[in-house]
Amino acid sequence: MSASENRAPVPEWLVAPDDANALVAAVWPASAHRDDHGALSIGGVGVAELRERFGTPLYVLDEPEVRARARAVREAFTAATGRHGVQARVYYAGKAFLSTEVVRWVTSEGLAVDVATGGELAIALAAGADPARIGLHGNNKSVAELEQAVSVGVGSIIVDSPIEVERLGAIAERLLRSGEAQNVLVRVNSGVHAETHDFLATAHEDQKFGFALSDAAAVVARIREIPSLRFIGLHCHIGSQIFGTAGFAESAARLVELHAELLEGGDVPVLNLGGGFGIAYTSVDDPTPIEELADGIVEAVARECDVRGIPMPNLAFEPGRAIVGRAGVTLYEVGTVKPVRVSDDLSRLYVSVDGGMSDNARPALYGAQYSARIASRTSDAVPALARVVGRHCESGDIVVDAEYLPADVTPGDLLAVPATGAYCYSLASNYNAVPRPPVVAVGEGRARLIVRGETISDILARDVGADPTTTEGTDD
Known part of the structure; x- marks a missing residue:
């Protein structure tokens, strides 16, 4: 229907x-x-x-509205993480709306840029974005797209499948100088599905993006075996147009559990919790203020880390709609x-x-x-x-x-x-x-x-x- x-x-x-x-x-x-x-x-x-x-x-x-929202989101998450002695990086999610001018607006307000295709990467680069502050997503990145990303020095590539891990490792080995490595994050599915003010937590995922939580440790172990790749953290996206922090808190609990396990094999400096923060489309929509979102999400991560006795990682977020919508x-x-x-x-x-x-x-x-x-x-x-x-x-x-x-x-x-x-x-x-x-x-x-x-x-x-x-x- x-x-x-x-x-x-x-x-x-x-x-x-x-x-x-x-x-x-x-x-x-x-x-x-x-x-x-x-x-x-x-x-x-x-x-x-x-x-x-x-x-x-x-x-x-x-x-001015785009710039003000970009600034407000960056300041909210910087303040929230700063209270715990860690850093926040906010990526503008380019899939929401991307043009060279918008890239210039958000980067001048202190945001990094998240892209998902070679075309989006080309727009970001044409706008003068610092490649080191670009993240590349996608469940089926082509060889050409991966080669372009590694060649220009994209700061992080979010890997989405075992095939991509091997493909990217070979590309990075060929294109990077000896001793250099491409930073990668592993996209995982936390089993939390959030939409507006509701969320559902399940044990299994049936979707095209990411790895199951139960499979992620093996993927990370394989990345750590490849000299041309450097594992820097986990990435998760739980939905879009989300009101409230409950879904993020539940997802954080599951991610921090995996994060703690991965620390046994080496550093894990970053945890990227995605975005999906909602906006008002009609008179009855009541989006959560960004300061409340930032405080609630960061506090949830801090709480989970404290329970496990592990240091809190730096956090990253990818709002797009909340900035430009x-x-x-x-x-x-x-x-x-x-x-x-x-x-x-x-x-x-x-x-x-x-x-x-x-x-x-x-x-x-x-x-x-x-x-x-x-x-x-x-x-x-x-x-x-x-x-x-x-x-x-x-x-x-x-x-x-x-x-x-x-x-x-x-x-x-x-x-x-x-x-x-x-x-x-x-x-x-x-x-x-x-x-x-x-x-x-x-x-x-x-x-x-x-x-x-x-x-x-x-x-x-x-x-x-x-x-x-x-x-x-x-x-x-």
């Missing part, structure tokens, strides 16, 4: 607002507000200017509006916009919930139940499953969907041959293009059968 087929007509949490123009602070960038005419402004730039200069759909990213807003233009009778006592407005699942796949993939507001004006019309849908040939092409918008929403209105900074651009596609939108950075009253939008000519340029003499003017 697809995510769209499993939706309730109206989510239980959704309540008609007193004012369908109001911006719920938790889901918007701090700079978002309505001007004297009721139009939305982000980073000091009005949506009318953004539409005129860059068109729609348009990803808008608030640079709330900083993003996607702008669309409304194309059509039609009322649809859902039942005898329920109807909704279907509001079709000029984007859809090609620029935000999360609702179709996961049933993810988002919010929306008319951005170009305010309205005194009564709130009406609405579903914002895209332009693609799929019934599951839903941008916002359920929201209350002013009943007079009409073609030509600008619609803004907040909290789209993470996993929207990075999951974007050309489905139905729709060009991917541009990305614009805003801040201090200025807007600038940081990722060029695609054109139909770009799509045709990849089609070797297209006759260039017949495709001129396709971007008009």
Whole structure:
């Protein structure tokens, strides 16, 4: 059953607002507000200017918001670990959203960078990131990707299979000078699965990533036998969009137990607990403050180490969504509006916009919930139940499953969907041959293009059968 087929007509949490123009602070960038005419402004730039200069759909990213979140996360974990005499390293998880400009923002705020492919590594390097502060993930890294990572001096490679251990060992032996070794972490599955505020702890894992806890010691022993590899610690990721610290605490208990066992064979200086810290997408989401997360997770590790009488390792974390998610807003233009009778006592407005699942796949993939507001004006019309849908040939092409918008929403209105900074651009596609939108950075009253939008000519340029003499003017 697809995510769209499993939706309730109206989510239980959704309540008609007193004012369908109001911006719920938790889901918007701090700079978002309505001007004297009721139009939305982000980073000091009005949506009318953004539409005129860059068109729609348009990803808008608030640079000061990204920087502030990066700084806050780094400071929270640095303070929490500092109280125990160890260090913290925060990696920006590039899979959430990656461009050279964003890499420059987060690294200038003191973050390292986590990448998962050769393409992501290339972006980080093109931005000038220090290779020693890059971590490389992936369950099926190619030989070329591993060679590139070792050649440029990537600080750590997270190994994911026995084959990769041998493959990487051979590559490092060939590419590194005598006496040098590539730092590696071993990804393990703690058996803890966390999602939002719930978590489930099991004894076994059935997934493509990592090693079972019971197998990890043998993997580490093999790494320690290979002179060109240096084992520096364990890595674990327990889920995404997590609220609270309970799942992290349970995972820490299991990881520290293994960590203590591995200390018998040599140093284990690092423990990477991943990320997955949640953000607010709707008015009812209540994400855990980053300071509370940092204190709770670090205290859990310290407690487990103290119980076992072992020194606490340095800790690493990989938040992505928590840094960039709330900083993003996607702008669309409304194309059509039609009322649809859902039942005898329920109807909704279907509001079709000029984007859809090609620029935000999360609702179709996961049933993810988002919010929306008319951005170009305010309205005194009564709130009406609405579903914002895209332009693609799929019934599951839903941008916002359920929201209350002013009943007079009409073609030509600008619609803004907040909290789209993470996993929207990075999951974007050309489905139905729709060009991917541009990305614009805003801040201090200025807007600038940081990722060029695609054109139909770009799509045709990849089609070797297209006759260039017949495709001129396709971007008009």
